[in-house]
Amino acid sequence: MSTQTLEKTVDKKPAEAAFSKRRKKFVNDPLSEDNPITIQVLGICSALAVTTQMKPTLTMAISVIFVMVFSNLIISLMRSLVPTRVRIIVQLAVIATLVTLVSEVLKAYQYDMYKELSVFVGLIITNCIVMGRLEAFALANKPWDSVLDAIGNGLGYSWIILAVAFFREIFGSGKLFGWPLFEAMGIENFPTNGLMVTPVGAFFILGLIIWVQRTKTGYVEH
């Protein structure tokens, strides 16, 4: 069969370095040039909802990275086994299982965080970034490449929501990770902005980040 011969020729090549130039691109690209939130405009829902404070946002970021890395890895390992006609269902089943695991672990060890994030952990399942990467990348690439791709996109998502949360927590509640920043600086009556606490605030910050980024990279929507 033709595929077998093809694999054999690939085998003869010297093994590619774990972090070759091509592979570094998987991680670096989604951080800015191909960012899932600011360029592809995916995962906006959770970017608005969980970013009022740094702490829940960090938990969310870690959860999403975990789910992305393992779902990409699992799907990539099974990519030749997955029947094409039910692949979306298979992807969903894998993501849902991982998300439920995250939610159960949070409930056991971080109950306060579990209560605060409540439905949003469950909603990682519907986060377009996760399924988008499975469909676009993991189904067609090798496991290690897929893991790198997941890390890249997960970090791309994380740094944006953390940046949004940073500004929202500072201007919305005058704190950072729950630590009273302005009081420590000696400013007693910092006028906090109620708008920043509501999801509308996230739209403004996100819009500003996208603006700055597109001015820098010169990216234009086609």
Next chain:
Amino acid sequence: MQQSNTYIIVFSAVLTIILGGLLSLANQGLKPMQQKSVELDTKKKILSAVTDLKGKKGNEVLELYGETIESIVVDLEGVVVEKDEKGADIIAENVDVAKNFKKGPEERLYPVFKYHKEGNKEAVEAYIFPVYGRGLWGPIWGFIALETDLNTIKGTSFDHKTETPGLGARITTAEISNRYHGKRLFDDGGNLISIMMLKGENNASSALDDHHIDGMSGATLTANGVNEMLESYFEYYKSYIENTKKTTGQKVALLY
């Protein structure tokens, strides 16, 4: 590549079994820890109505709870209930106030938590009453601590499921619960007036008295839910409160 239907069905079935098995394993394995977390959370809420728990670790909270809280369960008549209809002991901490909320007021069980100072089991410092009600979007609940006169508010702690962050969800903050401090539920004649949270924020101080507190701007409907919750639940606790007042009154009288 087109797979046969049999392959697809077998693949899906195997995948489901593996993933399902994994999840039930995780669920079983984590259950004890989860139950502990839920228990700790409830006890934290109860204690935070009377004391500041800042900086206390989980184990310290449980220890403090064991030393300072004595719990009983009463019915609508204010009579202490110790056994359920099957004869099993009723434990106040295990009474699900949310489930009881669905029953009629006469059938509900009402837990009461008595707070002692550490090391002194005799003198009650405060009575803590769980309350439960409807907010704007979903359930709200809380613990109300009363001074030994069973009238003045010593402290409160509220929680909610789905109130709007930044608006109704502010009921969980210390800022809101402190507004209840020192307010009174009953008038001098012993009639229940309850405590009303007003509409709007920064009300004139003339509008605020023993039975009225400043409201939450933009969250009047949540505030209405809190008002209703307090009024209805203290109506239910009224018999217990009156009974207790009588007996403690007698004790005081005996001392003289």
